[in-house]
Amino acid sequence: MKSHTNKENKYDYDLVVIGGGPAGMTAAIYAQRANLKTVIIEKYAAGGKIIKTSEIENYPGYDYILGRELSEKMKKQVEKLQVGFISDEVTKIRDSKDHKVKKVILASDEFYTAKGVIIATGTLERKIGAVGEEEYANRGVSYCAVCDGALFKNKIITVVGGGYAACEEALYLTRFTNKVNLIHRRDQFRADDKTVNKVKNNKNINLITDHVVLQVLGTADKKKIGKLEIQNVKTKKNTEIATDALFPYIGSDPVTKFVKDLDICDSNGYIIVNDKCQTKIPGLYAAGDVIAKNLRQIVTAVNDGAIAAQYLINFIDNLNE
Structure with missing residues (x-):
């Protein structure tokens, strides 16, 4: 496996995942297992909407499971891999001209640099x-x-x-x-x-x-x-x-205000990605309910997170060539 380092730039992280729901936690699992130094930035609590879901009966492997219980199982798996968690809100993302450095700016005025970013901020209730x-x-x-x-x-x-x-x-x-x-x-x-x-x-x-x-x-x-x-x-x-x-309970809107200036969203505010979960900006990916798609379920969020992480791993490998 390639070493995920770059001699020209110093990074706080290889990957910053914005959002700690099923998509974000899945992406972090895949990335950390590929030896990417990964952190999740989550404004609220890890788990996203599933901690607000009473009963889940359509997630493979469980006939029935409480939302909070499934969330806790995911979180424990992420923590076991020693993925960092930061409790804060992202206000902006800035990209270098060569797309090799992403700056993630927080509401606390701190910022972190990374080789790649996955946005998995989901939606908020209307x-x-x-x-x-x-x-x-x-x-x-x-x-x-x-x-x-x-x-x-x-x-x-x-x-x-x-x-x-x-x-x-x-x-x-x-x-x-x-x-x-x-x-x-x-x-x-x-x-x-x-x-x-x-x-x-x-x-x-x-x-x-x-x-x-x-x-x-x-x-x-x-x-x-x-x-x-x-x-x-x-x-x-x-x-x-x-x-x-x-x-x-009348629907939700995507949490994408912090990327409005990047011109990566559709008319409804959802992030546009290709089949690799990549936006039009190299090194910037998105996954889960926040992307433009037809079906928003826990299982599709997990799917997106795995896809985004795998292709971002490939992107970072190519930065080192």
């Missing part, structure tokens, strides 16, 4: 845009049922959305209460038939279709959520429903 949504964040409004569902035991909980995540989290929340509302702006759901049927047949889930949330209203003391103002999209009639919690 807000529904209702009046009062931000005001009552952490006071009843939450974007993580796994994190906060237990806080509302025997309370009224409302989920907003019509996709797989919304349906799965509504089902999960029935562990804590028999009063779960599921609001969707249409009467058809985007989840698979099996999941939708589970929701429709669950006596603890109250379906409110053809409605949107207009406003989050607080209790008399304004300390927490008390009710929601909702609107029928067909009749335009407004009504109010009581709730103690609101969990929006």
Whole structure:
């Protein structure tokens, strides 16, 4: 195996992985095993969205596993290989003219240099845009049922959305209460038939279709959520429903603000890559939910991470020739 060194430049790392979800951790595993000095920079917690996922039943090797458990298994494997973890936010990436040095600049004003970078920052949940949504964040409004569902035991909980995540989290929340509302702006759901049927047949889930949330209203003391103002999209009639919690699950947006000036994203903000997970900038790769593709699952993120790392290993080998 070639030595991953370069006599002309001094680097902090061979590879910087931005994002510690399944794609980022997989890339780090492959790179570190190929003797690349690798570090993961993660703003939040290792695991990405899977730590917010209650139950996983479609990941090969496990009939059933909790999201946090799968995340922890991945993290332990990465740590066993002695991959570094830095808790910070990346604000910019700068590339040298010969593409041999990448500078990764952090919110803390520190920076690291590397021969290559893999972006695996994933996506963040969208807000529904209702009046009062931000005001009552952490006071009843939450974007993580796994994190906060237990806080509302025997309370009224409302989920907003019509996709797989919304349906799965509504089902999960029935562990804590028999009063779960599921609001969707249409009467058809985007989840698979099996999941939708589970929701429709669950006596603890109250379906409110053809409605949107207009406003989050607080209790008399304004300390927490008390009710929601909702609107029928067909009749335009407004009504109010009581709730103690609101969990929006209406989709996500890619975390790519820090690379907007690199012109590597499509019109929706997702990073454009080729079949090698390489952007148009040599030595800059991307993997996982952050890239432009049709299917975003844990297994596809892991796939992307392995591909990106392997081709970046080849790229770095060629720097030394």
